Amino acid sequence: MKNILTVENVCKNYGNFTALNNVSIAVPEGSIFGLLGPNGAGKTSLIRIINQITLPDSGTIYLGDEKLQPHHIQSIGYLPEERGLYKSMKVGEQVLYLAQLKGMSKTEAKKKLLYWFEKFEITDWWSKKIQELSKGMAQKVQFIVTVLHSPKLLIFDEPFSGFDPINANLIKDEILKLRDEGASIIFSTHRMESVEELCEYIALIDKSNKILDGKLNDIKQQFRTNQFEVGLLSDNKEVLFSEIETKFKVQKSKASINNDLRLLIDLKNGETSTDLINYLNNKSQITHFTEIIPSANDIFLKAVANNG
Amino acid sequence: MGKLKLIIKREFLAKVKNKSFIILTLLSPLLMAGLFSLIIFLNEKNSEETRTIAFVDESHQLETVFTDSEHTKYVNLTALGLEMAKVKTKEFYYGLIYIPKNDSLINLSKGVAFYSEDTPSLSLLSDIESKLEKKIRNLKIEQLHVDVEKIKATETNVNIASENFSGEKSSKIGSLLRMAVGGGFGYLIFMFIIIYGTSVMRSVIEEKTSRIIEVIISSVKPFQLMLGKIIGNALAGILQFIIWMISAGFLMLLVTSIFGIETASSATSVGQMNPEIVQQVQQTSASELQLVLQEIKSLPILTMFFSFIIYFLGGYLIYSSIYAAIGAAVDSETDTQQFMMPVLMPLIIAIYVGFSVIENPHGPIALGFSLFPLTSPIVMLMRIPFGVPWWQIVTSMLLLIITFIAIVWFAAKIYRVGILMYGKKPSYKELYKWLKY
Known part of the structure; x- marks a missing residue:
């Protein structure tokens, strides 16, 4: 698959502090790419380098096939984590100004702007000043600023912060729609449930190093722990539990609704899920059987802890 | 270039549309005229008693x-x-x-x-x-x-009319005129640099605190933004200056036409008290008026005009880029204090030196400070009406331009790093480190 963005061996130092240490990532075209990492890991440094706000000390970046050049800013839309607009400038004027700075003509920007304003039902905000808008309203304007010039690559840094659930959903749908229309999206966030929901690919950065990247599903495979949750019907739960305990590594799980015995069983090397089912089936009636798949959150915590 | 123009336009409009700018621009000539009339009025009242x-x-x-x-x-x-x-x-x-x-x-x-x-x-x-x-x-x-x-009959009144070797006449009134013109120009530049430099700084801080800066510099280079800001503010300042000049002239005319007759009568009443002096004034006033006109004609007007523009631009650009760098380095205006003093120092020294320079326009102090680029825009302008050798003007301008380039380069570096730095109150050591990023 073609990559819209390729970052190769990028290093960035601020004085004695290393912000990025030999980081490489590849963002496939038309995908949503989650850029994850704890606070201060170097995500923002990387995003700023992609946006050409700062230059890397070494390493190369390609947008499509071309080496990143100043004119590429027109193909990139960036929603920074710290939002901001000119407080005393009117909404319409402001968006037009920022769009023109991205290289759009005034008439083109105006046309697009009307389209987005109608879509978000905010046409009457045109001559309001930003300081008269609520935080969520200003966020909507900022979202429009980011996408107005139809960039090939969109970079969202915590796009849902500051939105209520309804508007967060609206923005999420717009992001998905933009992807369907062919844009590629880099998505930096701490909210793991939205990573789970949206991202096809992820990269995890911790302490200036990339410690993990790839397709989210592949990573999940990699982080499988072979742990299963099972539910068993039994009249004498304690006897059954101690019986299973002799055979498998087992612990009690939370109580369930139909009052069955819930267990978490870790399979050792060589044991398969079929072995487990067969064994349990002989013992009792099975009400529940699932593999515990690590969530993005678990992977995040585990990978960061391992990087220690 | 297109983007720079966009930025200049926005900065200019943002400044000009600002309510305090409009009020200040329109009100201060009225205020000045009001104050002027009040002083005249009170003076009249006082002398009527x-x-x-x-x-x-x-x-x-x-x-x-x-x-x-x-x-x-x-x-x-x-x-x-x-x-x-x-x-x-x-x-x-x-x-x-x-x-x-x-x-x-x-x-x-x-x-x-x-x-x-x-x-x-x-x-x-x-x-x-x-x-x-x-x-x-x-x-x-x-x-x-x-x-x-x-x-x-033995009492005499001596009025020395001095003349230099190339035949240009100079007189006490001439020197006074030169002092007034030079001092006025120097002071004008001083005020403009402080008012509009601070305005550039505020605008940088505003962009930083409102966090729009990251959006903008993902579209344009920080240097373009800084330059656009400086130029936009300068244009707003020039507009304000022109409005003030026009309205000041107009109001002056108005005020003097209202109070004109009375001031003339109060002049005669002064005369009654000292008849001898009045006689002298009457004798000399005709010739002195001619002398003043002559002096005005003999001023190096063309040199003054062009050097005003060059020193004005050079001085303003140097100082406003320093102000922009300060704005970028801090998080709020209260943090600017520690950096303001070293910036204001050369300006204040220039004004002090300037006013002593117009007493002795060709001494070593005058020469030194009119060559030193941080003071030359003010001090040299104060000297020029007295006639300054060409080599001095050229040297001083060259130094000014070299310094301008160096300072803008340094300021841009600090600006570039500073606008993305939050939460730290930077020290000079820190700023030095930024230069190397």
Whole structure:
């Protein structure tokens, strides 16, 4: 698959502090790419380098096939984590100004702007000043600023912060729609449930190093722990539990609704899920059987802890 | 280039549309005119007031001194004696002059006293003193049997008209004119740099605190943004300046046409008090007016005009880029204090030096500070009306341009790093580190 963005061996130092240490990532075209990492890991440094706000000390970046050049800013839309607009400038004027700075003509920007304003039902905000808008309203304007010039690559840094659930959903749908229309999206966030929901690919950065990247599903495979949750019907739960305990590594799980015995069983090397089912089936009636798949959150915590 | 133009336009409009800018621009000429009229008005009122002063002259030799003038009337209370006169003066008059009994002319001047309820003004006292001095002097001359008129004929008034070797005339009035023009230009640049430099700084801080900066510099280079900001603000300043000049001229015309006649009449009333001086003024005023016009013509106007533009641009660009860098380095305006002092220092020194330079425009201090690029925009402009050798102007301009390039380069580096730094109050050491990023 073609990559819209390729970052190769990028290093960035601020004085004695290393912000990025030999980081490489590849963002496939038309995908949503989650850029994850704890606070201060170097995500923002990387995003700023992609946006050409700062230059890397070494390493190369390609947008499509071309080496990143100043004119590429027109193909990139960036929603920074710290939002901001000119407080005393009117909404319409402001968006037009920022769009023109991205290289759009005034008439083109105006046309697009009307389209987005109608879509978000905010046409009457045109001559309001930003300081008269609520935080969520200003966020909507900022979202429009980011996408107005139809960039090939969109970079969202915590796009849902500051939105209520309804508007967060609206923005999420717009992001998905933009992807369907062919844009590629880099998505930096701490909210793991939205990573789970949206991202096809992820990269995890911790302490200036990339410690993990790839397709989210592949990573999940990699982080499988072979742990299963099972539910068993039994009249004498304690006897059954101690019986299973002799055979498998087992612990009690939370109580369930139909009052069955819930267990978490870790399979050792060589044991398969079929072995487990067969064994349990002989013992009792099975009400529940699932593999515990690590969530993005678990992977995040585990990978960061391992990087220690 | 297109983007720079966009930024300049936005910065200009943001400044010009600002309410405080509009109010300041429109109101200050009115305020100035109002203040000016008030001063004239109060002056008129003050001089219209007449007061009556009593005197007791026990020597009986100085009574003739006290003749009534327009604003002062005199009453002779010698007959009442000092104590009674005091009581009466307290009740009816402004003050009481007491001249004790004295037979010898030499001691006549001693023991003269003035009694009044409130402290008399210095000008009133010196007026009375000079009247008495003159009378006593005349009495002494008479005692020597010399004709007073003959002594008067020996009094002369010298007005040196100096000329330099290339034949240009200069005079005291000419130097005064040069001082006024040079000082005015220098002061104008000083004010403009401080007002609009601070405005650039505020605008940078605003972008930083409102966090729009990251959005903008993902579209344009920080240097473009800084330059656009500086130029946009300068244009707003020039607009304000032009509006002020036009309205000041207009209002001046208005004010003088309202008060014109009265000021003329008050001039004659001053004249009545000192008839001799009036005579001199009348004699010289015609020729001096011509002299002033001549002086204006002899000023190096073209040089002044072009150097004003160059020094103005150079000075403003140097200082406003320093201001922009300061704005970028801090998080809020309260943090700017530690950096403001070193920036204001050379400007304030330039103004102080400048005003001593116009007294001695060709001395070593004048030369040094008019070459040093952080003070040259002010000091050199103050010197130019007095005539400065070409090599000095060229050297000073070259230094100014080199410094301008260096400072803008440094400022841009600090600006570039600073606008993305939050939460730290930077030290000078920190700023030095930023230069190397």
